[in-house]
Structures are given as C-alpha cells and as structure tokens.
Amino acid sequence: MSATLAADAEFERRRLAGEQILFLATGEIGLPVLPELREHLVAASGRNAYGPVAGSADVRLAAAGYWSRRGLPTDPADVVCGPGSKPLLFALMLAVGGDVVVPVPTWVSYAAQASLGGLRSIPVRTRPGEGGVPDPAELRSAVRQARAAGGDPRSVVVTLPDNPTGTIAKPETVRELAEVARELDLVIISDEIYCDLAFVPADQAVSPAHYAPERTIVTTGLTKSLAVGGWRLGVARLPTEALRTRLIGIASQIWSSTAAPVQAAAAYALAEPPEVVRYVAAARRLHERVVRRVADVFSTAGAELAPVQATCYLYPDFEPLRERLDVAGSNELTDLLSNRYGVALLPGTAFGEDPRALRIRAATSRLYGETDAERTAALAAPDPLTLPWISAAVDRLTEVLTELTKESNVHRHLRS
Amino acid sequence: MSATLAADAEFERRRLAGEQILFLATGEIGLPVLPELREHLVAASGRNAYGPVAGSADVRLAAAGYWSRRGLPTDPADVVCGPGSKPLLFALMLAVGGDVVVPVPTWVSYAAQASLGGLRSIPVRTRPGEGGVPDPAELRSAVRQARAAGGDPRSVVVTLPDNPTGTIAKPETVRELAEVARELDLVIISDEIYCDLAFVPADQAVSPAHYAPERTIVTTGLTKSLAVGGWRLGVARLPTEALRTRLIGIASQIWSSTAAPVQAAAAYALAEPPEVVRYVAAARRLHERVVRRVADVFSTAGAELAPVQATCYLYPDFEPLRERLDVAGSNELTDLLSNRYGVALLPGTAFGEDPRALRIRAATSRLYGETDAERTAALAAPDPLTLPWISAAVDRLTEVLTELTKESNVHRHLRS
Structure with a gap:
C-alpha cells in the first residue's frame, strides 16, 4: 500500500474518531478548485x-x-x-x-x-x-x-x-x-x-x-x-x-x-489562461510562506535540513538530536510524534532511507484550512501565517518539537 | 494495442478523411448520457x-x-x-x-x-x-x-x-x-x-x-x-x-x-433510482431489437450464429460460406469487408480464435445515430428499426453480405 495513501486513510479514521491531528504526512493540496476550471x-x-x-x-x-x-x-x-x-x-x-x-x-x-x-x-x-x-x-x-x-x-x-x-x-x-x-x-x-x-x-x-x-x-x-x-x-x-x-x-x-x-x-x-496562471502563482506563494516557516520551526528545534526551494515538502534530519531522542530510527520517531503528540509525518523509510536514519518528511499542504472558506482565504491572504488556523498549527508544531527535544528526555532516557 | 481501441482510432481517421463506414467493429455504446447522471x-x-x-x-x-x-x-x-x-x-x-x-x-x-x-x-x-x-x-x-x-x-x-x-x-x-x-x-x-x-x-x-x-x-x-x-x-x-x-x-x-x-x-x-432503471431498460430494448435484426441479416446470408441473448454483440461464423469466399481466415474476411465494402468488423483472431476460422464479431452499438438527437430518438423509439439511419445501416449490411456471398464470387475465384 502506498505510504502516503495509507497515511491519508489513517488520518481520516482518527479524524472521524474525534482526534485532533496536526496532519503533515501527505501532499494532497488542500485548496479549492479554481471556479473556471470547474x-x-x-x-x-x-x-x-x-x-x-x-x-x-x-x-x-x-x-x-x-x-x-x-x-x-x-x-x-x-x-x-x-x-x-x-x-x-x-x-x-x-x-x-x-x-x-x-x-x-x-x-x-x-x-x-x-x-x-x-x-x-x-x-x-x-x-x-x-x-x-x-x-x-x-x-x-x-x-x-x-x-x-x-x-x-x-x-x-x-x-x-x-x-x-x-x-x-x-x-x-x-x-x-x-x-x-x-x-x-x-x-x-x-x-x-x-x-x-x-x-x-x-x-x-x-x-x-x-x-x-x-x-x-x-x-x-x-x-x-x-x-x-x-x-x-x-x-x-x-x-x-x-x-x-x-x-x-x-x-x-x-x-x-x-x-x-x-x-x-x-x-x-x-x-x-490568466486566471490559471494567477491561481498557480497564489498557491506557490502560499506554499512558500508556510513551508519556509515550518522549516524554520524544525531548524530551530535542532533538525538539519536543506533550504526548501519548491513544493510543499521539507525533509528534516534529526541526527543532530539523536542523543536527546529515545528512538532507534525514523519509524520510531514518527510513531512517537503521532502517538504522543498527534503530529502525523512520514518516516524516511517510506522514501527508501535506511531505517536507522532520523530523516522524516513533512508536508504543509493540509494546513491551509478545514473548510473551503478557510482555504480560499489562505490562497488570497497577503500573509497566510497570520491566519489563526495556520498560526495555531505552527505554534503547536513549535511546542511539540520543543517538548520532544528538551534535555529532560535525555535524563529520562538515561534513567530508563 | 487493444484491438477494439485500435479499430476506434482507425474508424475516426477514415471518418475524418470523408469515408462512409458502416462501423460494427467495437462496442462503445453510442447513446447520450442520462441527464440526471450528468x-x-x-x-x-x-x-x-x-x-x-x-x-x-x-x-x-x-x-x-x-x-x-x-x-x-x-x-x-x-x-x-x-x-x-x-x-x-x-x-x-x-x-x-x-x-x-x-x-x-x-x-x-x-x-x-x-x-x-x-x-x-x-x-x-x-x-x-x-x-x-x-x-x-x-x-x-x-x-x-x-x-x-x-x-x-x-x-x-x-x-x-x-x-x-x-x-x-x-x-x-x-x-x-x-x-x-x-x-x-x-x-x-x-x-x-x-x-x-x-x-x-x-x-x-x-x-x-x-x-x-x-x-x-x-x-x-x-x-x-x-x-x-x-x-x-x-x-x-x-x-x-x-x-x-x-x-x-x-x-x-x-x-x-x-x-x-x-x-x-x-x-x-x-x-x-427509477430514471436509471428506465434508461437501462430502454437501452436494453434498443440493443435487443437492433442486434437481433442484424443477426438475422447474417443468418440469411448463410453465416452460422448462436441466438444472441444479451449485449450489443454477435459472433457469426462464415464457415458454411467458405467455398464462396476467397479468404483464408477471419483477418482476410474482415479486411475484405472493410476495404471493398467499407464495413468495419473485428476478426475472430482478436478474440483468440485460430486464424483459419471464419468467425467475426459485429457490434451494433454505434448504429444508433451520429448526433445526440438521433441517439435520443433511437432510445425512445417504439421500433428503432423504422428510424431511417438504422434501417439504412441494416439495408447496407444486407446488400454487402448478398454481394459478398453471391455465387459469382466462386466463379471469379475458380477463374483466378
């Protein structure tokens, strides 16, 4: 089963069960259809x-x-x-x-x-x-x-x-x-x-x-x-x-x-036609603003990643934080983030990486809104990061990564 | 390449070149979409x-x-x-x-x-x-x-x-x-x-x-x-x-x-819902009337075929007419019908038959009309065989099969 489509199905199951998930696992573009295209x-x-x-x-x-x-x-x-x-x-x-x-x-x-x-x-x-x-x-x-x-x-x-x-x-x-x-x-x-x-x-x-x-x-x-x-x-x-x-x-x-x-x-x-070009440009700007902000959050937490130049994806490597994390590889890291913090990401293993590597993939394309109104607003916003649902997602991710990587984990790890 | 889709492409090419083709080669259902479905x-x-x-x-x-x-x-x-x-x-x-x-x-x-x-x-x-x-x-x-x-x-x-x-x-x-x-x-x-x-x-x-x-x-x-x-x-x-x-x-x-x-x-x-059931019933009656009439034409010409019970297909066998036909197998037979008479059918070889067998497949689903208006009329007609475009197709097929199977072919064949 495709790892991304399996993640989509799992997210839908958890969402219907009433869980609050910060969903960064897959790259379906959560934006409304251009009316002229419809x-x-x-x-x-x-x-x-x-x-x-x-x-x-x-x-x-x-x-x-x-x-x-x-x-x-x-x-x-x-x-x-x-x-x-x-x-x-x-x-x-x-x-x-x-x-x-x-x-x-x-x-x-x-x-x-x-x-x-x-x-x-x-x-x-x-x-x-x-x-x-x-x-x-x-x-x-x-x-x-x-x-x-x-x-x-x-x-x-x-x-x-x-x-x-x-x-x-x-x-x-x-x-x-x-x-x-x-x-x-x-x-x-x-x-x-x-x-x-x-x-x-x-x-x-x-x-x-x-x-x-x-x-x-x-x-x-x-x-x-x-x-x-x-x-x-x-x-x-x-x-x-x-x-x-x-x-x-x-x-x-x-x-x-x-x-x-x-x-x-x-x-x-x-x-x-012009309206298609405008739509693509607006979507590109939206991805850029959000994906770069999310990349900053991962960098600030201590993960390594190359500058993001395109798409709605980023691929942080938690290797520099290995000592602070009680995980053997990317599967354990994404399981931990999903189960303890409700943050859905994909492990590097889904992309052909060695299981011991601590690379994970994040996609920002589902952060743009839950409703068509929110998504349309995100597409039109001069600064989408100021929209409450997007800034809340960024804040939550910051909080989770801070908690995940704090020194006390090492102590807990050493005690256990 | 799929034999049916190749035949569709060939038909489209000849149609655009201005040829008049009696197209019985493939089973795309030439009927308009039910409005409620649209x-x-x-x-x-x-x-x-x-x-x-x-x-x-x-x-x-x-x-x-x-x-x-x-x-x-x-x-x-x-x-x-x-x-x-x-x-x-x-x-x-x-x-x-x-x-x-x-x-x-x-x-x-x-x-x-x-x-x-x-x-x-x-x-x-x-x-x-x-x-x-x-x-x-x-x-x-x-x-x-x-x-x-x-x-x-x-x-x-x-x-x-x-x-x-x-x-x-x-x-x-x-x-x-x-x-x-x-x-x-x-x-x-x-x-x-x-x-x-x-x-x-x-x-x-x-x-x-x-x-x-x-x-x-x-x-x-x-x-x-x-x-x-x-x-x-x-x-x-x-x-x-x-x-x-x-x-x-x-x-x-x-x-x-x-x-x-x-x-x-x-x-x-x-x-x-009821309108879907009615549409399917109307299409089924249309297929039945036309496919049975076309089966009669093949039978009358001397081909053998089992009674058609469903679909828009029939599968006549020209074996009883082999002596009258100057062909070695189904490919030659369908080539002759296509090149000399402009009648498009598929040879039995497309359906896994021995090339020497004289089985061919006819589909009636493209006889129902060229335009949406004709096709809608065919779907609604109490007797679709009386519609001029359908009766013309049946007449043309009758004429072609009569010509194809007439005794003089044998004489020409024996002379050559």
Whole structure:
C-alpha cells in the first residue's frame, strides 16, 4: 500500500474518531478548485465517449503548448494523457522494461511500481541539497556494476523539483546526469509534476529533456499546481515514436482512456489562461510562506535540513538530536510524534532511507484550512501565517518539537 | 494495442478523411448520457480530494446495494472502485498472480493484461452457444495438465453475459465451473459488465458468486448499461479480506483513486433510482431489437450464429460460406469487408480464435445515430428499426453480405 495513501486513510479514521491531528504526512493540496476550471468540467459533462487512448486532440495540443512555452518544443503527437501521472509512470516503466534506477530518497511509489511490473529497482543516492536526481557519478558506477552482474538497467527516474526534499537539483547536475544517461544508453523518466512550484525563478528546475532530448520522457499533471488530485489526470511527453507506440499499447490494455470531462478541463488549464496562471502563482506563494516557516520551526528545534526551494515538502534530519531522542530510527520517531503528540509525518523509510536514519518528511499542504472558506482565504491572504488556523498549527508544531527535544528526555532516557 | 481501441482510432481517421463506414467493429455504446447522471457529475465538480483508494463510502455503499439486490449480499467494505473495470481486472490478475485461464473466444484484453503483468494465460474453449465460460471439463484437464507441466494456474476469468458472442452460459454450466474451481482451488474472476443487458429475464446470467462465493470476484461498471465508457468507472466485489487488501495495495501504486466527480455520479447511478432503471431498460430494448435484426441479416446470408441473448454483440461464423469466399481466415474476411465494402468488423483472431476460422464479431452499438438527437430518438423509439439511419445501416449490411456471398464470387475465384 502506498505510504502516503495509507497515511491519508489513517488520518481520516482518527479524524472521524474525534482526534485532533496536526496532519503533515501527505501532499494532497488542500485548496479549492479554481471556479473556471470547474466550469470547464461541467461544460464537458455530456462527453461520454472513450476518445483516443492518447487523449483528445485538445488536451494534447494544450499540453504541447504548455511544454513549448517552457523551452521544450512539443508536437501534440508526442503527448500521451492518462488518469494521473502515477499510472503513466507505471506504464512507462513497463514500456521501457529492464531495471529502473531510482533516487534515494525517493517518492514512495517508483520502486513499488517497478516491483509490480516485475522490474528490479536500483537505488542511487542524490547529492546533498539536490534531491530527486541520482548523483551522476554514483549512477554511472551503479549501472556498470549492475550490468557486470548480469542486470539490465534501462532507465533512471528523476524528480524535478523533488518530493520528498522540496529541493531542486542544479542545472549542472541535471546536465551531468543526462550525459551519463547518454553514455550508458539509459532512458530518463523525468517526473516534473512540481515544476510550476519553484519559489524563485533562479531556482527553476531545468529538465533533462534540454540536455538529452532524444532519451528523456517528461511527465506532469494537474494534481499539484491546480489542486485537483482527485480528478486524476496526467500527461507524458515522449521523445520517440517507438516509446509512444509502446506506451499507448500498454495504456489501451490497462486503462483505455482518461475521464473525458476531466480531459476537457485539462485542455483549458494547460493552455494557461490568466486566471490559471494567477491561481498557480497564489498557491506557490502560499506554499512558500508556510513551508519556509515550518522549516524554520524544525531548524530551530535542532533538525538539519536543506533550504526548501519548491513544493510543499521539507525533509528534516534529526541526527543532530539523536542523543536527546529515545528512538532507534525514523519509524520510531514518527510513531512517537503521532502517538504522543498527534503530529502525523512520514518516516524516511517510506522514501527508501535506511531505517536507522532520523530523516522524516513533512508536508504543509493540509494546513491551509478545514473548510473551503478557510482555504480560499489562505490562497488570497497577503500573509497566510497570520491566519489563526495556520498560526495555531505552527505554534503547536513549535511546542511539540520543543517538548520532544528538551534535555529532560535525555535524563529520562538515561534513567530508563 | 487493444484491438477494439485500435479499430476506434482507425474508424475516426477514415471518418475524418470523408469515408462512409458502416462501423460494427467495437462496442462503445453510442447513446447520450442520462441527464440526471450528468447533473450528479456537475454537482460534484468541486470534489478535488483523492479520497480513499477503494472509493468513497457513498459509491461503495451504492455498489453493495446494487449487488445485494441481485442476490449477492455485499458489505460496502467488500467493494473496490477503480477507473474502469479494465484496470480493476488488470490489478486483480496481479493480486491473484499465477497463470490465468481465459475463455476462447475471449474479450480482447484479458490475455494481453496477463502478459503485461508477466503472467501466462491458458486458453480454454467455451461450449457452443455459451460464450464466456470455459468448458468446465476442459478447464479441469487444462489446469491439471498445466500443473503437471510445472505451471501455476490460480485463476479463471469468465464473462457473463459474454463479449464477443452475446450469449450467456447456462446456470448449470456456471455451477459446474464453480465446482471445478473449488476442486482445483482457482479464484474465479467474473466480468459481469453486461449483466443488466440480458434481453429476457429467463436468460439472465447467474454469477459464479452464487455457487462459489468464497472464491469469486465480480466486476462491473457504468460503461455498458449507462453508456459512459468515457467517464471511466468500475467496481469490484471481493470475496476475502486478503484479496481486497492486495487489490487496494496495487491500486494505491497504479492509480491512487477514481475521478471524484465520477464517483459521485456512480453512487447515484448504482443506487438505481427509477430514471436509471428506465434508461437501462430502454437501452436494453434498443440493443435487443437492433442486434437481433442484424443477426438475422447474417443468418440469411448463410453465416452460422448462436441466438444472441444479451449485449450489443454477435459472433457469426462464415464457415458454411467458405467455398464462396476467397479468404483464408477471419483477418482476410474482415479486411475484405472493410476495404471493398467499407464495413468495419473485428476478426475472430482478436478474440483468440485460430486464424483459419471464419468467425467475426459485429457490434451494433454505434448504429444508433451520429448526433445526440438521433441517439435520443433511437432510445425512445417504439421500433428503432423504422428510424431511417438504422434501417439504412441494416439495408447496407444486407446488400454487402448478398454481394459478398453471391455465387459469382466462386466463379471469379475458380477463374483466378
């Protein structure tokens, strides 16, 4: 079971049982749908035909424009739409075949998807502060070693910007990765679902498709920037006709097509009219303010973390506090925070880390409000940190981390 | 690539090129959406959260009621919703694992799905006039033989009522199949997406879940009875907690959840309010009238086929006409019909048949009209066969089959 979706289910259970939970475990974007986006779904509610497996001409044209505006010239024929970028990533792994290199730390589903498809995954660590992209030098040696041992690595997955760390690999690192991929004849599967959520233009991720266009697949979706995860739509940009044909064949056998009314709404959104651009900008500012404030709270408590550059995630490491904490690893740490303090986070183990490491992931995307009114206010607020429900969450987290890391824990620990 | 979805794409290409095609190749239901169903999608257009992987409480409750009213008592916790019954069937094959027995003839995707999941499929013929259910005696010997040879058959797929034949296995045959499955410890995956499209109550399919409730998974969806294939929603009814847990785990890694507005509409539809029942009844009558008329046309031309009892499909066998036809098998026959006469059908090879057999599948579901107005008229017509666009299609088919099978072909054939 996906660690994030399991955490969502557990939260819902505890919430219904009347518990007060500070929920920082998963990255569902708790914001209301842009009204114009809803209107496009509504207008397309009579569309009941399957349509093309690859997606309607409209949605492919809009996605091609979306990527072309980002410096990746795209023909609508290069685009395949699917019911989320998650199923697209799964089908892409099947389409490429062979072993899959995944970054560490890594999004919860890449390795699980490879395994469901009968493929082996090869973990390769990222550089500090540059999550999502396996260190190119380590990638080279891991792939050579796997091949020498009879393995068949054919692709490498990257996440730009990164989940879980909220960081963005430097263009130079992406370029090196692209060169290694070319040298070793690897397909790059670049998951860029957070590409519109980089806080400052200078940090903007550069897609490996710029450096190795002949071998890079790019995926994205509406889930993160437009908060419609529950509508299920993603798009992939394919570099070759062979890969596209294979992906469409697999899609035709697994899911047929993507919900037609949602495709119509996506065609509108991916064309990026002004109100969509404004919504994404407002959401990005909101994430930035809140995630940076929460990062400060973790830093102040003594955890280590790289500056967050994008997304609504942060990935603090409690290693400097190990002596003060009565825990063996990240599972025990998140259990303690959940059971004793009602703070829900995900342990580093969910992201492929060694169980002894004290890394955990926090997501701020569910702090924006409980009701549509609160969430709309958060999106519009000049300073969302002054909203009572957000400041209360920050205060509570501060209090919990202070309590968790105070010296007396060490004494209790030593006594026991 | 799915044979049906490939045929849809080819049809669309030829239609846009201005060709007049009599399209009988695939079973997309060409009818407008029930207005009340649209309204429920519209009302839920603000739902943007993922929600539970298994589906909302509402849709699971409605599906449980739907099955309970059909004599299969169901707890909402036994239900898993997915983006179509197709992805559910794929995930179920992965969840059960091992080799999969499929009927012959068979729906185009079962074996392809097994293969994508790295599983082997074992074809077993159905009894004449009882498509969709592998002959129980042959099932027993095929499974024993596979196991003796080191194979690992763990499940058998059945289609009730059947696609491609439009027939329904007798309750006695289903009971025998259930007994063999129990004897051999096989899971039964019962695809019942056409279960509301049996023309007369006496023919109604009996689910294997009646005879082997402990080992039968049932799937269905909105695609066929409510004509919303393009909305992508299916539901599965699981017999054990172990299977349900495995299915939900796989679903969480492949598709996360089903489009939330579509789930809300499905919750309404599966509760079967009077207008939904009326719509399904009208669609069923329309299919019955047209499919039986088209079956007569094939019979009159000399093809053999079992009486059609359900769905919008028929599966004529041109074997009695082999001498009059200048073709080696079903691929050549459908190519001839498509290229010379502009009639699109699918060859038996798409359904797992021997290429030399002259079986082909026709679907009538795209004859109901080109526009929403025509389609609405077809749904409401006391006798749809009198509508000009439907009677023209029947006349054209009659003409083509007369031309195809006339004696002079033999002479031309003998001369060449």
